[in-house]
Amino acid sequence: MSGETATARSSRCRRCGFEAPGGADDWLRIEVPKLGRMTQCPECESTDIITQR
């Protein structure tokens, strides 16, 4: 019951369902002109990532 860690917000790929903590090394980071830095899924290379709480 105890030991509930303060988990970081997790991010999920809407395309393939890949899930990892937001900011984790699992995610790829790409820089897009105009849009800035984006998170990219390492599994399907989609940038359609949602961050959950």
Ligand SMILES: [Zn+2]
């Ligand atoms: Zn994916």
